[in-house]
Amino acid sequence: MRKKIVAGNWKMNTNLSEADVLTTALMKGYDRKENTEVVIAPPFTHLYHLYELTRTTNIEVAAQNMHQASKGAYTGEISADMLKSVGIKTVILGHSERRAYFHEGDQLLAEKVSAALKEEMKVIFCFGEELEDRQKKTHFNLVESQLKEGLFHIAIDDWQNIVLAYEPVWAIGTGETASPEQAQEMHAFIRKTIAEAYDQTIADHVSILYGGSVKPANAKEIFSKPDVDGGLIGGASLKAEDFLAIIAAI
Numbered sequence: 140m141r142k143k144i145v146a147g148n149w150k151m152n153t154n155l156s157e158a159d160v161l162t163t164a165l166m167k168g169y170d171r172k173e174n175t176e177v178v179i180a181p182p183f184t185h186l187y188h189l190y191e192l193t194r195t196t197n198i199e200v201a202a203q204n205m206h207q208a209s210k211g212a213y214t215g216e217i218s219a220d221m222l223k224s225v226g227i228k229t230v231i232l233g234h235s236e237r238r239a240y241f242h243e244g245d246q247l248l249a250e251k252v253s254a255a256l257k258e259e260m261k262v263i264f265c266f267g268e269e270l271e272d273r274q275k276k277t278h279f280n281l282v283e284s285q286l287k288e289g290l291f292h293i294a295i296d297d298w299q300n301i302v303l304a305y306e307p308v309w310a311i312g313t314g315e316t317a318s319p320e321q322a323q324e325m326h327a328f329i330r331k332t333i334a335e336a337y338d339q340t341i342a343d344h345v346s347i348l349y350g351g352s353v354k355p356a357n358a359k360e361i362f363s364k365p366d367v368d369g370g371l372i373g374g375a376s377l378k379a380e381d382f383l384a385i386i387a388a389i
C-alpha cells in the first residue's frame with residue numbers, strides 16, 4: 140500500500156517565532172492518521188528548532204534544498220551531512236523555483252539526488268511542465284525527460300527513498316489548479332514511465348504528490364484520484380487551519 144503524504148513547502152516565508160507558532164498549532168491540531176505522513180519544509184534557519192519541537196510527534200521536518208558536495212568552498216550552501224547533523228532526513232529537490240530562479244538543470248539535480256541518497260536521505264523530487272509546454276502538448280515529453288535526466292540514474296533499491304511531486308508550473312501560486320482529471324492523467328503517465336524504465340512494482344509503490352494551488356476547498360477531489368497519493372502544498376501550508384484541513388482531506 141502506498142503511503143499518503145501531505146507536505147508543506149514554506150518556501151522563503153516565516154521568521155523563527157512565526158515558524159514556532161505555526162508548527163505548534165499543527166502539532167495541536169494534527170490527528171495522526173494511519174498510513175499518512177505529514178512533512179513541513181521550513182527555511183534552513185528553522186530546521187534544528189523545528190526538528191527538536193516535533194521530535195516526539197509524527198510530523199517530519201524537511202529541507203527545501205541542499206548542495207551536491209559534501210563540504211567545501213561553496214559560500215552560502217548547505218550539505219546533506221549538515222542537514223543530517225540537525226536531525227533532517229528529507230530534502231526537496233528540483234522545485235520549479237530552484238529550476239527557474241537558480242538555474243538548476245537536470246544534470247545538477249541528478250547530482251543532488253545522488254548526493255542525498257548516498258547520505259541515506261529521503262528525496263521529494265519535484266518536476267512539472269510550464270504552461271507553454273501544455274499548450275504545445277509537449278507536457279508528457281517534458282515530464283518524461285525531467286524524470287529520465289534527473290532521476291532515472293538511481294538504483295532500484297534507491298526508490299524506497301524517493302517521493303515524487305508533480306507540480307505544473309502554471310498552477311503554482313496562481314490559484315489555478317490542474318483539474319483532478321489532468322492530475323490523474325499525468326500521475327498515471329508518470330507511473331507508466333517508471334514501470335517502463337524500472338518495473339511495475341516500483342511504479343506501484345512510489346508515492347506521487349500533486350502540487351499547485353491545493354487548498355482546503357479542492358484537496359479532497361484531487362486526493363480522491365487513484366494515482367494521487369497526497370500533495371505538496373505552498374501557500375496553504377502557511378496557515379495551520381488550512382494545512383490541517385488539507386491533511387484531513389487525504
Ligand SMILES: O=C(CO)COP(=O)(O)O
Binds near residue numbers: 311
Ligand atoms: O510550489 C508549491 C509547493 O512546492 C505549490 O505552491 P502553491 O500551493 O502556493 O501553489
